[in-house]
Amino acid sequence: MDLYSLTLADVAKKIKAKEVSIKEVLDDIYSRIDTVEPKVEAYITLTKEKAYERAQVLQQKLDNGEDIGPLGGVPIAIKDNISTEGVLTTCASKMLENYTPIYNATVINKLEEAGAIVIGKTNMDEFAMGSSTETSKQKETKNPWDLDRVPGGSSGGSAAAVSAQMAYASLGSDTGGSIRQPASYCSVVGLKPTYGLISRFGLIAFASSLDQIGPFARTVEDAALMLNAIAGHDEKDTTSANLEEKDYTKALVNDIKGKVVGIPTDFIREGISPDVKEAYDKAIETLKGLGAEIKEISLEYAKYSLATYYIIATAEASSNLGRYDGIRYGYRAKDFKDLDDLYRKTRTEGFGSEVKRRIMLGTYVLSSGYYDAYYKRAQQVRTLIVNNFRKAFEECDVIMIPTAPKVAFKFGAHDASPLEMYLEDIYTVPVNIAGLPGISIPGGFGENNMPIGIQFIANAFDEMNLLQVAYTFEQNTPYHNEVPTMRGGNN
Amino acid sequence: MKDYEVIIGLEVHAELSTNTKMYCNCSTEFGADPNTHCCPICTGMPGVLPVLNKKVVEYATKAGLATNCEISRFSKQDRKNYFYPDLPKAYQTSQYDLPLCIGGHLDINVNGEQKRIGITRIHIEEDAGKLIHDAYTGDTLVDMNRCAVPLIEIVSEPDIRSADEAVAYMQTLKSILEYLDVCDCKMQEGSLRCDVNLSVRPRGQKEFGTRTETKNLNSFKAIHNSIEFEIKRQIEEVENGGKIYQETRRWDDAKGIGYAMRTKEDAHDYRYFPEPDLAPIVLSEEYIQNLKDNLPEMPHIKKERYMKDFDLPEYDADILTSSIKTAKFFEEANDICNNPKAVSNWIMGDFTRMLNEKEIEIDESKVTAQNLAELISLIDKGTISSKIAKQVFEDMFETGENAKDIVEKKGLVQMSDEGAIKEIVQKVVDANPQSIADYKAGKDRAIGFLVGQIMKETKGKANPQIVNKLLLEIINK
Numbered sequence: 001m002d003l004y005s006l007t008l009a010d011v012a013k014k015i016k017a018k019e020v021s022i023k024e025v026l027d028d029i030y031s032r033i034d035t036v037e038p039k040v041e042a043y044i045t046l047t048k049e050k051a052y053e054r055a056q057v058l059q060q061k062l063d064n065g066e067d068i069g070p071l072g073g074v075p076i077a078i079k080d081n082i083s084t085e086g087v088l089t090t091c092a093s094k095m096l097e098n099y100t101p102i103y104n105a106t107v108i109n110k111l112e113e114a115g116a117i118v119i120g121k122t123n124m125d126e127f128a129m130g131s132s133t134e135t136s137k138q139k140e141t142k143n144p145w146d147l148d149r150v151p152g153g154s155s156g157g158s159a160a161a162v163s164a165q166m167a168y169a170s171l172g173s174d175t176g177g178s179i180r181q182p183a184s185y186c187s188v189v190g191l192k193p194t195y196g197l198i199s200r201f202g203l204i205a206f207a208s209s210l211d212q213i214g215p216f217a218r219t220v221e222d223a224a225l226m227l228n229a230i231a232g233h234d235e236k237d238t239t240s241a242n243l244e245e246k247d248y249t250k251a252l253v254n255d256i257k258g259k260v261v262g263i264p265t266d267f268i269r270e271g272i273s274p275d276v277k278e279a280y281d282k283a284i285e286t287l288k289g290l291g292a293e294i295k296e297i298s299l300e301y302a303k304y305s306l307a308t309y310y311i312i313a314t315a316e317a318s319s320n321l322g323r324y325d326g327i328r329y330g331y332r333a334k335d336f337k338d339l340d341d342l343y344r345k346t347r348t349e350g351f352g353s354e355v356k357r358r359i360m361l362g363t364y365v366l367s368s369g370y371y372d373a374y375y376k377r378a379q380q381v382r383t384l385i386v387n388n389f390r391k392a393f394e395e396c397d398v399i400m401i402p403t404a405p406k407v408a409f410k411f412g413a414h415d416a417s418p419l420e421m422y423l424e425d426i427y428t429v430p431v432n433i434a435g436l437p438g439i440s441i442p443g444g445f446g447e448n449n450m451p452i453g454i455q456f457i458a459n460a461f462d463e464m465n466l467l468q469v470a471y472t473f474e475q476n477t478p479y480h481n482e483v484p485t486m487r488g489g490n491n
Numbered sequence: 492m493k494d495y496e497v498i499i500g501l502e503v504h505a506e507l508s509t510n511t512k513m514y515c516n517c518s519t520e521f522g523a524d525p526n527t528h529c530c531p532i533c534t535g536m537p538g539v540l541p542v543l544n545k546k547v548v549e550y551a552t553k554a555g556l557a558t559n560c561e562i563s564r565f566s567k568q569d570r571k572n573y574f575y576p577d578l579p580k581a582y583q584t585s586q587y588d589l590p591l592c593i594g595g596h597l598d599i600n601v602n603g604e605q606k607r608i609g610i611t612r613i614h615i616e617e618d619a620g621k622l623i624h625d626a627y628t629g630d631t632l633v634d635m636n637r638c639a640v641p642l643i644e645i646v647s648e649p650d651i652r653s654a655d656e657a658v659a660y661m662q663t664l665k666s667i668l669e670y671l672d673v674c675d676c677k678m679q680e681g682s683l684r685c686d687v688n689l690s691v692r693p694r695g696q697k698e699f700g701t702r703t704e705t706k707n708l709n710s711f712k713a714i715h716n717s718i719e720f721e722i723k724r725q726i727e728e729v730e731n732g733g734k735i736y737q738e739t740r741r742w743d744d745a746k747g748i749g750y751a752m753r754t755k756e757d758a759h760d761y762r763y764f765p766e767p768d769l770a771p772i773v774l775s776e777e778y779i780q781n782l783k784d785n786l787p788e789m790p791h792i793k794k795e796r797y798m799k800d801f802d803l804p805e806y807d808a809d810i811l812t813s814s815i816k817t818a819k820f821f822e823e824a825n826d827i828c829n830n831p832k833a834v835s836n837w838i839m840g841d842f843t844r845m846l847n848e849k850e851i852e853i854d855e856s857k858v859t860a861q862n863l864a865e866l867i868s869l870i871d872k873g874t875i876s877s878k879i880a881k882q883v884f885e886d887m888f889e890t891g892e893n894a895k896d897i898v899e900k901k902g903l904v905q906m907s908d909e910g911a912i913k914e915i916v917q918k919v920v921d922a923n924p925q926s927i928a929d930y931k932a933g934k935d936r937a938i939g940f941l942v943g944q945i946m947k948e949t950k951g952k953a954n955p956q957i958v959n960k961l962l963l964e965i966i967n968k
Contacts, residue, residue: 083538096537103531105538204537208767237540238770316767319572322581323535327633343574366572366762375764 003028005483008074008168008222015073018062022055022073022117029075029119033166039147039486041139042161044080045088046120051075054117069115071229076111077167079158080121080138081128082213083202084108087118091204092136093126095324095331095350105202106237107171107213107230114229122157122170126352127321128178128206130154131424134411135354143185145450147489149408152182152424155216159186162216163484169217169226173203175210176309177403177428180440183216184403184453187442187482189223189470190216192428194460195435196241199234205320207313208239210432219480220441220471224248227463243461251467254475257291261469262396264299271426273406275446280402283443283454283473287400290476292469297392297399301384305430306422308385311365311378312433318362324350357418382433389434393459398469401427403440403453427455437463439470442479451479494694495726498702499651499687499718503664505643505674506618506682507550513617513641514541514584521680525623525634533639535579540768543568547641548591548772550673551615552782554643555592557667557789558610562779566591567771568615571761576633577620585644587763590614591772597667598791599659600809608660609648618642643674649688649699654718658711661685662813666790669815684709687718690735691725700725701735705742705749717742720749793818801831810839816854820863827864830871837863841881845888857891858884866894879903879951907954909961912945915953916961919944927966938962 003011003025014020030048037043058068078084081091083101085108090096108118125135133141133156141156143149144164151160155172159182162170172179174192183190192214203213215226228249233242263284272280288294326332326346333345351359365374392399404424414421431438436457443454454473458466474480512519515532532539555562569587592613599606620635645664651657665683668674676683690702705721708714720742725735739752788796790812797808811821817838824834838853842863846853866883869875875883875898886897898904906912919941920927930937945958 081538089537091537099537101531101536101538103536201540202538205768236542238542239540239768315764319570319582319762319764322572322574323537323579325574325576325581327576328534328579329536339576363762366764368760368762371762371764 004032004165006168007219008071008217008225009219011168012070012072012074012225015062016068022059022062023052025073026051026055026075026117026119029166029168033120036144036164036166036486039142039489040144040160040164040166041141042122042151042157042164042166043077043120044090044092044123044138044157047084047087047118050087051117051119054112058115058117069113070225071111072115074116074168075119076116077120077122077158077161077170078108078118079124079155079170079172081124081173081204081206082107082171083204084118084121087121089121089204090138091127092124092138093351093355094137097137097331099330101202103202106199106234108202110230110232111171116229119167120161122155122161124157125154125178126355127204127317128154128173128175129317129354129358131177131181131421132409132411132414133157133182135352137352140411142489143408144484144486145187146408146448146487149410149450149488150185152185152404152408154178154182155190156182158216159183159188159190162186162188162218164486165483169215169222171213171226171230172216173206173211173213174428174432175206175212175313176432177425179214179216180403180428180431180438180453180455181424183440184455185408185451187451187453187479187484188216188218189220189442189474189480190214190440190453191223191227192431192438193227193231193463194241194437195432196239197231197437197461197463199232199237199240201234201236205316207316208320209316210309210313212432220439220467220474221249221252223439224252224467224471227467241461246464248463248467251464252471253468254472256287256469256472258293259398259465259469260293260295260396261287262295262297262392262399264297264302264392264399264401267299267302268401268427270303271405271423272402273447275407276402276405276452279444279446279452280454283400286473286477290472295396297395299388299392299399299430301381301388302430304381305385305433306426308378308381308433309425309429310361310422311374312382314358314362315366315375316362318359318366321351321355321359326350354418385430386434389430389436389457389459397458397465399457401455401457402443403427403455407446407448407450407452431457436460437466439466441470441474442482443477444479445482493730495691495729496694496696497652497722498649498690498692498699499653499657500649501647501651501657501660502686502688503645503647503661504684504686505554505645505668505676507547507641507643507673508675509544509546509550509641511544511546512639513544513547513615514639517639519640521677521682523636525632525636528636529638533579534635535581535638541584541766543769543772544641547615548774549782550641550671551591551613551643552774552779553671553673553786554645554668555595555613556779556783556786557671558592558595558597558613558645558664560592560595560610560613562774563589563591563593563772564774564776565589565771568766568769569763570766571763573759573761575619576631577622577635577638579620579635579638583617583619584766584769585616586614597660597663599656599663601653601655601659606656608650608656611646611648613643613645616642616644654715654722657687657718658715661711661714663790666813666815670787670789672787672815678709678711681709685714687714687721689718689721689725691722691729700729701737703735703738703740705740706752708742710744713742713744716744716747717749720747724749801825801835803831803835807832807835807839811835814853816852820853820860823860824864824867827861828867828871830867833867833870834863837867837884841884842888845885856888858887862887862893869894869898873905873907873954874898875903875905876951876955879905903952905954906949906952907957909957912949912953912957913961913965915945915948916958916965919948920962920965930966
């Protein structure tokens with residue numbers, strides 16, 4: 001039986017009904033990994049031993065008639081920038097190639113409380129900086145739909161693992177699109193919750209005011225189950241919101257009659273490829289057909305998001321990554337003359353070029369004499385963008401835009417120009433700048449039969465509306481039923 | 492030589508005496524084994540986030556209120572970025588453009604004159620760890636126990652004009668922080684320390700000279716001597732046609748010299764920016780008012796009360812109230828023996844001298860307030876003479892025993908039995924006919940000699956008044 005092809009919701013039900021044992025589920029998923037992983041290379045570390053230990057404990061509980069939680073016994077993959085106690089957490093960097101946290105991120109504790117089993121840590125762009133997972137110093141993760149193409153990034157491993165059915169769901173992090181863009185490239189559901197809905201404690205910081213953890217899943221229902229498990233206030237993260245807890249599965253209602261969907265025509269005019277445009281227009285028609293009201297809105301400042309993002313994100317990163325200095329943990333250069341030499345060599349050798357580029361950019365925009373012109377200004381523009389969205393949501397329930405302007409590209413396509421790579425994030429970044437929730441769901445197939453994602457954006461903490469619209473769209477379209485072919489790979 | 496004016500501003504760092512650190516639950520206790528008071532948060536492990544200790548805001552607000560500052564209803568924390576092995580996150584969380592307290596002042600007394608020193612700001616920030624250099628192996632080791640211990644930095648206006656004023660300012664500030672109980676002010680442990688910004692200019696010149704900053708002074712003596720040194724150095728430099736460079740300096744207290752550490756050219760660019768992991772600090776009117784209403788009695792108010800309630804001279808009241816520990820000791824002792832002047836005299840006299848010799852503070856002494864009160868009661872009741880009392884006190888100070896026990900054990904109870912004293916007086920008079928003759932010839936000094944002989948015979952225990960009375964009776968008979 002192909003257990004691995006079930007949804008999270010279904011496998012959880014089967015475990016609970018004792019139709020399968022948790023060990024069987026684990027055996028099945030690890031055997032799937034044995035088969036597919038050599039082609040896709042989504043994982044940096046597998047945590048088999050711990051997973052089987054946990055499976056035994058959970059099965060015992062279940063057999064004793066105890067409730068093992070909504071995710072009881074379900075194998076989940078974790079992006080390698082989320083701290084896991086006793087398990088290597090590398091951020092796909094040479095800098096942390098030997099780093100094992102002594103504590104769990106809050107989301108890991110929450111997932112485990114909900115009964116999930118962590119089966120491995122997934123590949124990513126180094127320190128989550130990139131849009132293709134190519135900046136990883138660990139391995140090259142392939143897109144399961146075409147092994148010659150990138151899975152997107154930075155959470156490429158988490159997206160590919162779910163897409164290739166090597167995990168029922170996974171966690172990623174999204175600073176400028178790092179969940180939604182790879183979800184789009186790999187044809188899975190990727191949810192970036194509202195900033196503050198999920199605790200960031202234990203997420204190795206890239207840009208603190210933008211980072212947010214979120215799930216990848218094969219269906220909107222599975223994403224809602226994951227969100228239920230990880231959402232909520234954490235006293236260890238004072239930027240996490242203290243709100244009443246919600247049951248997000250209540251949003252799984254197949255009905256969007258009367259919902260107003262905003263279409264920011266002024267924003268999606270530029271850079272969009274014809275196949276994505278076609279899928280997008282088709283999505284508009286689908287929503288219309290389901291009884292939604294389509295409303296043209298204006299997001300005049302959204303086009304400044306990318307510029308704003310590359311100032312704020314790099315500034316925060318330049319500070320957040322200062323701690324990797326070779327003194328206490330992680331990589332340390334072998335030969336050094338003095339303290340300055342130790343710092344210089346460790347950071348020169350330990351960081352890859354994209355990370356160094358961003359540290360330098362961030363250092364520059366914060367340096368004395370430039371702060372006002374860059375960082376301060378970017379914060380002011382950020383306020384304009386926030387207000388822009390706030391106003392838009394006075395007119396609509398959700399906004400719909402494509403997730404990415406193009407389908408997944410081939411390895412090395414953007415090597416010559418980092419700026420072109422940055423443009424891949426044009427539709428995802430505004431959501432982070434404004435701290436809003438966004439979801440990418442399968443929305444069709446384009447050039448070379450590569451997946452296209454459709455993105456919905458909702459007002460802050462309005463994940464209910466977001467999930468309802470996404471769920472309805474999913475239930476009335478066929479794209480999420482397709483599985484990747486794993487073609488190519490002989491380049 | 493021209494007449495120079497000295498311009499000084501102090502940046503005082505005071506470690507707040509909260510039980511736990513600024514952003515985690517680790518203990519702030521001083522002197523623990525290296526790296527035993529730390530956790531992933533204060534050692535800056537990847538992925539951790541800070542949670543601001545509310546006590547830090549409370550203590551800093553109290554310090555602001557007690558120094559007449561305006562308390563910001565909205566302030567924020569910022570990151571100050573620089574690399575050093577004692578700073579595990581590679582940034583210090585501090586406050587940059589919106590500090591918690593702004594625009595206060597302190598009144599200081601120097602040589603009987605009162606002077607007002609402006610306070611620019613008080614902000615909260617975290618301390619760094621400590622580097623320990625192992626002289627034997629040549630290794631440098633990091634102790635992170637002090638990482639993220641909360642501090643306030645109190646920045647004065649450049650209103651200070653001499654080493655004496657700087658010391659007086661520091662003493663006044665120390666006394667206020669102790670009264671507020673927000674800092675233990677143990678300068679030798681570094682929990683209260685300061686940086687001195689200093690420049691000189693020919694008197695009458697409008698613009699300031701170039702200033703230097705001498706860092707990390709942790710005793711009044713070091714503050715005083717480093718300032719005197721730097722004033723002399725700068726004036727000589729200017730007089731000799733040299734130039735003062737804006738630089739950071741260190742003070743070597745043992746050698747009594749200051750030296751340049753780094754110049755402005757290689758000064759850090761700290762790249763301050765708002766700390767994105769921490770929400771702004773927003774204080775309500777009620778919060779501030781509540782702290783204001785519950786501030787303890789401040790030193791200058793206490794001083795006036797001592798003068799009024801206990802009829803103490805200003806000099807006494809000033810010394811007794813300069814430290815909350817001394818004031819507490821005074822009040823506790825006086826509550827028992829009800830003799831304020833006597834308690835005051837003891838504290839300001841032998842007791843302080845002995846404390847200074849031992850380099851300890853009053854609350855570290857073996858003599859308790861109750862012990863001193865009992866000693867004073869013994870004098871007041873005439874059980875022992877004040878002269879004997881001094882002897883008893885020395886024993887108390889050494890052993891911590893109470894006065895009564897010492898007096899009994901050593902048989903120091905005062906002789907007041909007239910019959911017994913009379914016998915001894917007679918004996919001394921009989922043995923010193925020459926002194927009697929001298930006295931009768933008008934040499935009053937002879938009396939002193941005779942009293943001395945009598946006290947010697949009684950080992951100092953005879954009640955002096957009775958001795959005097961009986962001696963005169965016998966001689967004049």
